[in-house]
Amino acid sequence: MPVSPAVPSYASGISAAPLLGDTIGDNLDRTVAAHGDRDALVECATERRWTYRELAADVDALALGLLDAGIGKGDRVGIWAPNCAEWTLTQYATAKIGAILVNINPAYRSHELEFVLNQAGVTMLVAAESFKTSDYAAMIEQVRPKCAELRHVVLLGHDAWNSLLDKGKQGDAAASAERLAEKRAGLSADDPINIQYTSGTTGFPKGATLSHHNILNNGYFVGELCNYTEADRVCIPVPFYHCFGMVMGNLACTSHGSTMVIPAPAFDPKASLAAVAAERCTSLYGVPTMFIAELAEPTFGDYDLSTLRTGIMAGSPCPVEVMKQVIDRMGMAEVSICYGMTETSPVSTQTRADDSVQRRVSTVGRVGPHLEVKVVDPETGLTVPRGQTGELCTRGYSVMLGYWNQPDKTDEAIDRARWMHTGDLAVMDDEGYVNITGRIKDMVIRGGENLYPREIEEFLYTHPDILDAQVIGVPDTKYGEELMAWVRMREGAEPLTEETVRAFCEGRLARYKIPRYVHVVEEFPMTVTGKVRKVEMREKSIDLLGLSAAANTEHA
Template sequence: MPGVASYASGVSEVPLLGDTIGDNFDATVARFGDRDALVERVTGRRWSYRELAADVEAVALGLLGLGVAKGDRVGIWAPNCAEWVLVQYATAKIGAVLVNINPAYRVHELEFVLNQSGVRTLVAAAAFKTSDYAGMIEQVRPDCPGLLDVLLLGGADWDALVAAGREGDPAGLAAVQGGLSADDPINIQYTSGTTGFPKGATLSHHNILNNGFFVGELCGYTEIDRVCLPVPFYHCFGMVMGNLGATSHGACVVIPAPAFEPKATLAAVQEERCTSLYGVPTMFIAELADEDFDGYDLSSLRTGIMAGSPCPVEVMKQVIERMGMREVTICYGMTETSPVSTQTRADDSIERRVATVGRVHPHVEVKIVDPETGLTVPRGNPGELCTRGYSVMLGYWAQPDKTAEAIDPARWMHTGDLAVMDADGYVSITGRIKDMVIRGGENIYPREIEEFLYTHPDVLDAQVIGVPDAKYGEELMAWVRLRPGAETLTAQAVREFCTGRLAHYKIPRYLHVVDEFPMTVTGKIRKVEMREKSVELLGRND
């Protein structure tokens, strides 16, 4: 449709919410106090909204008793658990900025995030799977002078905080909560940075409460919905689209397991009669492939969200037909936009839900521009997707220069994604301007891994690219040049060097040793050529 600009604005009769997360939560408690709010399957613990409010208040008063004040940063480093939810809403009620720390982080990343955001108080699991969180915290603590308190979940300090909070003065909390603005920063989420270290996307109550609310609106949520969340809380998918999407509608959050497990997820849907299920495509693929899949009763499912990477057609068909998720929606977004900018609707065709990421979200604008000129391109033409509105972050924490690179003077967030908008306003993501790799729904920026590989004694230079992978969509491959005198280097040796120092999903699976990288005449490395060569080397031409 030449001549019509690739621009769309999300007209909505439903107004934006103007309250803080704490006030919105309190309103839900007042309306639906006796309804289920939270279920933790592993421990069997359950909360009504009234019970959840009491525990959130205890944690909030406990944090105030520790001296945590509005604007102070409180880190949380744990897999999915009920306490994660308590800390999320407690910090919102006192105006502390919750800093989400990826459970896969190791000491290198942990120390950076604690210092860069200035975390004062850290709530953490003691351990999970192969991660000794307590040990890693002790390792970095001498180098984190701003870190005053560490509260290990299940430990004496955490229990003491909650006990003290139960004896606290609710009037004091109400006074603090009453002094908060919806535009205050309330959450920092780290995204892998192209500069070699993550950047802290800083989000307000207004950003994430509204995004969660409107995601829930497009899923048709009411107080009778029960939302199964196998996706991580440390990410917007879990804590915004999941938790805030549910609590802003009085729906119930079901935590199937601390981390994704297909059987635990399917059992949670069956036994809790969940109406909605979230996941990245690889999660749905794993659930559908479970040998006991046909034995689960999933008849309660109605809707859900698939996001993180494109969904194969056959997977979408099976999610609708075999899982009964007739109203499943596809979301597109990024942490910096709270996260969702586009979403398919419940009545969109399977083709729309597979080939596109839907239409613009309510109260949001999107446009597709020529990356060179910045001008909006006609519909049907590719360009960079930009988004603007209430959802755009306040900025990167303490990095105004990086913020200015991402958000232009007119407050458009430049996503770095190449996209096309069709005549009906549906957006398709066609590639990435940046070299970001999406592995199983995790966004990975190669530069951070390249910087780390430079610290290997045998590596002179390193370049990291994404290569096609049947399971994860993309896998990481490192191309390296060796230092003079270095004998050789194997992929296994690189993995061992990275293990324990980089999150597992950032560790390259493949390695290719070269004398030189392919370069342009101006000296820029040709990653496109590297990817093509890698596909041949790995036999991934199909």
């Protein structure tokens, strides 16, 4: 009898809602016309708030101020600041005039700042004067002589910033509106509007270049799958400099008339919980480590979270046990898991509100509307059958225009058929749900066995004393690599050892999957977006365990 062909790991997203053809500025104006008197933006730290009509007035004023400063379509405007209302104003004002917003990581130091300013050719830099221990103003002055294209530095709260806004508010209102209308008439939804630098674990980061069409539609459809309306109030503790904050947060809100709530300049578990309670938020965002911190907050029970119905957990793999607690203890019955990357604007797959709890705690959902995903053999590029592990690829409106001024790097990431290769290992089931099993580069090869850290991490989360766990590979002269677990303990728990972890795993995990080494830490090395830096963990572990000789052993 003929053998039926296996169903390929491919899926495309359908939607009754068409793609948006607007620019970001036009889309904001539509929302203002429909919901002008509703809350648009709340900044909890300063108790400032804007209705949509007030937000639009300040955005337009800033846009006019930028024009007066000589900033126009295609010019790059850097933004280097923690989450604040001014960040949001700058995001929409640059979009109104077609300037390209360059997001700069608040954790950068002078060397990284200099690279980004020069690589993107930034003309104007809008920045906070300082934040936490970072003296931004001093670092800017240090690198400014080395950045030939940087003509303007605008520090938030200083005269230069106030002047930008004040100039935009002066003059005849009708003439100002006509001036902005003329500029918008020269814009296309396919124009580049944003450059976001990927974290980059080795070498310098790459600037993912995104269009109005990329990020406006991604924010809109993420919001659609969260069932957002003008009645929703979204607490956004994730950084604006990243897609999670400015796309899934801000653009999802403004494309639906929802309210953006900024709980604090940087993540603080108490501030986030307080913002949800005070502003009656219906949605809360975070990476897993943020939700872990909120759930572990000693005063957690003091906050009224009864208005929460949904939210998004994304940015890094979401532990099953944490997801269950978010649903049960925080009341986020419709919480959504999103998966993606900066280069895809960012979301490619998402769970739906009507998905079973099991689907929402064990997968990253199905392909988003108007997108395609497939799982391929990393060596041959051929689509693998459903149920088989391979590299996840994405195609559609969300795929970036390319890496800024790096066509060679673009060609390495996006193939000739416009598939973005994510570098993530995934499995697609019979119903199209995707499970991320790890990074191709994170896979540990122990004595010829391919081991996926995510599987072992999920098992360790079931230990009652473990708050968080990360598994890496470390060099070994016999097996090539061995497994090491970094763990964070719950408050009051006794630190684990190799022996106690082995005893917990015996009979429940295959022996070759049991970590040989265990390291108890207070926190993991992280990027500002909440992604664990496993490369740094591996480097520290080599020193900690005295494995330099094994690390330098040559292999075929």
